[in-house]
Amino acid sequence: MSQYPPLTEKEFELVEAYNTILNGPFEDKYEDKWEDEPFDIALKEFQARVQEIGFSNPFEFLARYNIDSYETMRAQFKKGPALCFRPGWKSPLIGESINIEAVLSKCHYVSGPLLDTRCRVVVIDFWAKWCDPCVQAGPGLSDLADEFKDRIAIIGIHNDNIFSSTNEYNIEELNDFLEENQDGFRYTIYIDNEEGFARDNVYNPGGYRGIPCILLVVDGVVKYVGSPQESFRPTLMQELETIEAGRAREE
Template sequence: MKKIVIIALMLNTSVFAQVKKGTEVPNFNLDLVNNSPKYLTMSELKDKVVWLEFWATWCGPCISAMPHLVDLQQKYKDKLQVIAISNEPEKRIAQFLKAKPFDLAFAIDTADLLRKYFPYQLIPHSVLISADGKLINVTSPEKITSQVLDSILNGQEVHLEEKKDNLSTDYIKDYFYADDHVKHKILWQPPIKGAGGMMFSHLDKPAFSGRRLTFINASLTSIFSRAFGDVPYSRAIDSLGKLGDETFCLDIIVPKSDQLENTLRQELSKKYRVNAKMVKQQREVSVLSIIDQEKFAKVKRNTDGNRTYFARHGAIDQQGVTLAAFAEFLESFGSLRRLVIDETANTEKLDLKFSFQPEDKNSLLQILDEMGLGLKQETRQINFLMLKNE
């Protein structure tokens, strides 16, 4: 199948009502790129089952699901139309497909217009539409199987598990509200269904900065890691088995910032019989160093004193970041698949904003070179968090 990139626009942008199961899907106007004819509407696909797959290049589970989509598209050919939709720029999608070509139709929806019809918080997010243009269900890609598609094409009723995302935009306000004057609080809650895993450090809130942590759907291992100084995932040696993978919500507030990690460790030791300690091990690492002082001098220095924290696979946008913190970003979100340590001895605060291709290691290495930075393979004794059941 010829690869196409589609810009998803709406024929009528005045109403964006969520489409309900069993109701007719609006007639999107699709502006095709590198394809003839250039324009296509959803009504022209009504003879096919349509699968809209919302994804992103930085989403590991989305990319892992792509071969499954390709297999079903090839199996059902003209009876099924799979369209993978991202809200990233067309250029980024083109870069990804050059490195990882998938034989599918690809679309971009940078304005998130389609998301208003098919709301979601978590991706991958699969929308299955019948040949007569009605929404069958929203689900996850692994739930759409050959058996499901055979039943749909044969006119049989299907019972497809619905993906129900929690569409809250403020988990703290909705589930963990606390007045600014609260001095101490520890509240454990079960997982919030349909929400992603995340941690809020509240560093942007003067009343709670440094003395509050809120975990949403966090694994027990990740909570222990934060209690021991925010140990990166790659430096946790976890022997807890299923217990380590269990997810929880936790809100903890202490009177002073220097009490936070110790209080969290004490709370964990009371609730769980886990032996947790820091140990040193010798490992191969990538050592961050300054290799070109002239280039490094051109990296933007922070002047306003702000510290921000946005980071994900393939992108960083942080103010007031040190090279030590940048090394942590490279280890957790880079494409190197190595432990990274900083030995520059540089303590300047930098403003860093760039994106790279996680699927192409050289993409990141080139950016580092432009910043006057390099990575050298060495062997070092480094700290690991050891977790064992008592």
Template sequence: MSTEEEVQDKESQLLEACITTLVGPFREKYDEKWDEEAFWEAVENFKAESKKIGYEDPFEVLGKGTFVSFEAIRDILKTGPKPCFREGWKSPYTGEKVDILAIVESLHHASGPKFEGKERIVIVDFWATWCGSCLEIAREFSEIFEKYAGRISVIGLNNDDMFDRQREHNVEKTRTFLEAKNEIIRYSSYIDTEDHLARDTIFMKIGYEGIPCAVLLVDNEVRYAGRARLCIEDPLEEVLKELYPIEE
């Protein structure tokens, strides 16, 4: 193992120790659940782990990110995640009407079948090529698209620079990416316009500040909007039972 690989291995060990010893146990203990004494006990345990790994000062690695001190870590954990990332959060966009066909027709079609607006149920998936979890959920959306063909349409809306205007907005580059991922993303895929039509018209109204982000539409009405993974399953099942009840 080269010196560079050894350094990377040590850093990985330190980051893993930070997550398992210090961050993980307190991730859900924000607000009134916070335990100050338990946190500082965990800090001492983490310091001991850091020394075993080879770091007297763990912040020579952690300081490269947002964790610049134990007090900073405490404040971040104690404050907890933004409301949109908490269990039970509901998007203010729920119940709104969206002319999804009109929006999609103004975007760049990239791959998969073109959306024609025939299905009553539509899942809109906001994603980016740099988002690993977006590709993971894409597999599930492809399965849903194929399982419920004719009942559910899935539309992937790509916007690589949706959070950062400095990122490149390159339609052809994204099309090439989709060609390489055609076994994973098998539903309708579109690329947002350079002036962020889909982002500004839909995503910015949802209130969810991350991707993958899903919007569930029924007859153009928003039934669910927010975190894609798992959270969309219950509202989708409810809608399917509502529109396509099992005949006894």
């Protein structure tokens, strides 16, 4: 479920033009790598393509991506992505301790198995039902929960207002969503509380400014913060292997 309707054919063409002409060539040309002249040339090409597609004002659509003018577009590319999306970024939470039970005690349980406190490996998934990548990540996390049953616990913490300071929430709406998407969310789901406790005390300090946002916690210590599509699984496998090696030595 997205907060916007599906893209029309014209909107899809506009996004494709933006990605091909601007985003692809300039996404890594920020700060000291920035040059105005190549961008000006590409911008003229993009403007011509916008007219071909039939948009009189593309910013009526692009506003959903916080782009309201060509100058805003230039400024965003020149500034570059947030630090958490740049190569080599490391969350300030890595190596820090987190009391998962205390966090969950502030949230509202919605569905799935309760946390087994004996579980040494816990995966926390911050997500929102309007976020398409979050919904797309659900089946993969569900499969992971099935694959490593009894070895890891996966807990989704839902917050529709993850990027704001408010936290209006509706458990009934979330229940309806989960009922419609049972196969995609077979792991434990909580919803953040009225004050956004999990958001303010775990998600925000982690420094990752996107969702879905995964935290891998092993023996109460944070080992990974970021996207489930990046180095999450290799990190998880390494931690599981370390645990198994430790058990073998004990035997």
